[in-house]
Amino acid sequence: MALKLVIIGGGSSYTPEIIEGIIQRQDTFPVNEIVLVDIEPGKHKLETIGYLGKRMIHQANANIKLSWTLNRKEALVNANFIATQIRVGGLKARAIDERIPLKHGFIGQETNGAGGIMKAFRTIPVLMEIAKDVQEICPDAWIINFTNPAGIVTEALLNYSRHEKVIGVCNIPFNTQHSTAELLNAKPEEVQIEFIGLNHFIFGKKILVDGENRTEEVFDRLINREANYTPANIMPLNWSRTFIQSTKLLPNPYHQYYFQTETVLQKDLHAYKENGTRAEVVQQLEESLFDLYQQPELNIKPKELEKRGGAFYSKVACSLMDSIYNNKNDIQTVNTHNHGTITDLPNDAVIEANCVITKGGPKPISIGKIPAPVKGMIQNMKAMEELTIQAALSGKYEDAYNAFVMNPLIQDEKKAKVLLDELLEAHKSFLPQFKL
Template sequence: MKLTVVGGGSTYTPELVDGFARLRDTLPVEELVLVDPAADRLELVGGLARRIFAKQGHGGRVVTTSDLDAAVDGADAVLLQLRVGGQAAREQDETWPLECGCVGQETTGAGGLAKALRTVPVVLDIAERVRRASPDAWIIDFTNPVGIVTRALLRDGHRAVGLCNVAIGLQRKFAALLGVAPADVHLDHVGLNHLTWETGVRLGGPGGEDVLPRLLAEHGDAVAADLRLPRPLLDRLGVVPSYYLRYYYAHDEVVDELRTKPSRAAEVAEMERRLLEMYGDPALDEKPALLAKRGGAYYSEAAVDLAAALLGGAGSPHQVVNTYNRGTLPFLPDDAVIEVPAAVSGEGAAPLPVPAVDPLYAGPMANVTAYEDLALDAALRGGRDRVFRALLAHPLVGQYAYAERLTDRLIAHNREHLAWA
């Protein structure tokens, strides 16, 4: 089996490689190809990847290259984890929205739109080259904003599934709080990427006992602390929102916080510098502890599980993924990309039935789906008016004066990445 990672020079990659090494019985990778245009980073990451495989007795071959076409030729699956513009662009995404009084974040709001505009054309070009070289390959998208990017891929007819680590992270936290194995916890996870709620926590499978009320009663303080939301709010909702919902439920509070501390991009850039120094140490043959602070926890387990199921292996039959709605949530279009539990097989991902969704959550989902429609249109066709319309539609922007100012700043800060600007 040949697996290709586009963006293989990312400091995330050793997390992924560690998963491939540990879970080789689930996903027997014979050739792992890391492709990245940044040759210096790629060699550091590739060297550590080979040492991790060797230490754990994995017989697979690790190949590094900057040649995308060669990298995807004959691949069974291609994982996308790229960041167009690097951390410098992320720093901008997190900064200029604050000048207008809006949340500065790289996956949602105005910053998320900027990332989508930079990313979608690049991803579609990569996907077309994958289709020419390996038409049966599955594309697993971990590139943010996952919902919009996955929708672009599916709209163009690619064999693609989107992946996020929010659900697996919550599954692991809940399992620890409940004192059970993670495999025994099934989430009633519903929403869009980075706009999700856990409406049930079931033991033993999709139809198992819902222990969410007990979880909140016994461990609500710990859950609320992780989310940085008030415990009384969780008690009133009776569900567990994704930590991204804090941008919506406490918008002004978050803006005030972000204005008074270094950006996350600056923190990550310093962390990446330190990680790359570590990766260059020939004695290092495991992922360093610092990598856990980089983000992407449990990404490797989720990616292995998904790839294995798509390729007919030992992956779990039910996984939380991003895929077409197809009537699952009747208040959204069929071609909306939703993030829900799905039956995953060699045929792709088919969403499992979802109980009726409370209007308190269905409303934001419909609103953000409309924004994603407009965002994808802006990413594919460009133009200031399309950018403005997408910003005006986003619930974290919403006001025309904000949308006007944000549009000007977005274009000014991203001109080099926008062919139409």
Template sequence: MKKLKIVTIGGGSSYTPELVEGFINRHKDLPVSELWLVDVESGREKLEIVGNLAKRMVDEAGIDMQIHLSLDRRAALLDADFVTTQMRVGQLKARILDERIPISHGMIGQETNGAGGMFKAFRTIPVILDIVKDMEELCPEAWLINFTNPAGMVTEAVLRYTNFERVIGLCNVPFDMKHSFASILDVAPEEITMELSGVNHHVFVTDVFHKGKTVMSTILDKYVSDSEETLAMKNFDALSYSPDFLRGLGAIPCPYHNYYYFTQEQLAKNLKEFEAGTVRGEVVAKLEAELFELYKDQDLKVKPKQLEQRGGAHYSDAACSLIDSIYNDRKDIQYVNVRNNGAVSNLPLNSAVEIACVITGNGPQPITVGPLNPKINGTIQTIKSFEQMTIEAAVTGNVDLAITALSSNPLCPSDRLAGIVVRELLEAHRDYLPQFKR
């Protein structure tokens, strides 16, 4: 078996122990011999803390996997087989600004939706495109597995603005939804597959299968009969949908749809958090401080249970499973962000969609779903247009286009407010937005 070199950019992330655990658990079938954890100078301390924990975890597991810590991205990328990205440009301080500035103007502030998602894309996309340039030179046959949010927009930016095709966007939401459905049916998650339609963080489950047989009516009946049943997330409180709405929709919205179907309720909650100094980024900052104190403990040699309180918990299962399936040509079904190419017939061919794919040694093969049902088509088309304008603005630094994009998003009350929020966020993040300097 070919031994693998994997590079994780954003290696100082609090999520890294989960990724390391995933590689440890799969080492028999996925022989990772080198794991390079890469970060920037401002993340040096966290990289060293989490990197030393990773080394203790590998030693405890007794496997042959070398952990390398580096601030030199290009040196790390040379001859890599897989590259994973889990970075946060501007760190948590930037996230808090993304949340607090829109809320201060009566607009929802959220990490991956609306104004917050737009500015995370603005900071992230140019960096990802630079990483891809390095990969084209140093490891052109490697797969880029991107978990950095907004995952769909980041993936689409690579597909639209580079010639690099070996990119896959990844999110833990479909993974969590699949496990929730398995729990509802009291069956093993491996027995469940889903049909997805939409884009990252704005996707609907339009069918659920148990051992190849549809059980969607059973899933919907469960949701309709129990109005408290919901697919909750760690990073926000998801409200329950009404039975009438679910019966009419005939699909299960992902938890992030709460921001669009319960906008006023979520805004009211955001405003209370804003006043209390407990927007999600501020909560995460405290949680991360606690995690890194745990990570410093030289007696800690496994992933701590407390990591599950982070919003992206369990993503390593998705990331490691994806890498494992490509490496071993497993031909199983997983849920990823890839180029549409007609799989969803009424979305642009070159756009990224979140969809069920057969994972092969040659990468994901999308399972065609055809046209979007009119019940979900309108909201998905609106978000896709917002995404495409945001991506273009991220690359070109066009402020007018950024304002137009935010104005089109349902979370934005008016174009006037869009202009105010965009300009304030541009100023707040100016050090990380060189494309807008003109």
């Protein structure tokens, strides 16, 4: 059987990890065609990744045809899976998302706060067009989205596009599971964490190792500073004994932005003055990665890729596609419709939750109510996400302003307007829906 994967954003530095994942799964997930797609400004990177991918496939002696193109519609013909990993405006746009909020005394981060909202504004219309093409050309294909902000983007596609086969993925649950396993001297596959919440805003309620409840042990080790499961793009900060003991929840690294805001802001301002924004640091890392990718003797995914903060997104995506194809009925943490999984959120809200993965897609495992200490925050975040989607689709200034004001990292009605106006002007070439 022919099995075709299309990678939109194929010129991304993460693509070698997807190709590696496909090669490693040839026995169970026999993809025999991969098409990389990008846009004209990314043509050089696309070609670089394409030639590296061919060398990787040749080195592995895998039966995979790899090609690349700037013609998205042509690439989608007969596709079974589509991985979306785009960055509208590139790292230059990300740098603006980080720099302008920092200048005004707010967190500057690509998926949280003002920067995250702006990324959604730029990204959602583009992915809506992609979903339209998928529905028309290959309606049975699954879109596996790991374009950030993944939860918001996935909800926009599921609720407002005609294509229903969309799943969002993130590397944070994967990283948390593996780091928790290391903490407990266990194998990652032995660890199961009951997650509750939203993308980049999930908490661990319960940690099981081979069915044994080890939650309190993990909390003790967190309190005693024995754990550090922070992605490369987030500076590690410790959690207080009081926070862990009171909430009785396992936080994820992004919670630092919301529960240690002033400390993170000061660290980010210091880092900005010393080394520039995180985006500017990543630009330098990207340049070195692509220099490495162009070396004709390189025929495997280089270890240096793991220095990128989003490393392992691709591993998560490959595992998900493998499980759908094989109807594995295993448990993975993905972004999908709530459908009553969390009783305190609407059915059509997209949550990040443990799901049984079937050939028909993810089936969320019932969670129940949100724990009282974080109920208000999660509901506030979901409401803000809905406002962000509304603004991205409507292009109305008032909708955008509402999203800014209600974002927990802004919530200042006067400064929100200053931030919004400056960011809309800076990004206007990528925001055609806003009549500026």
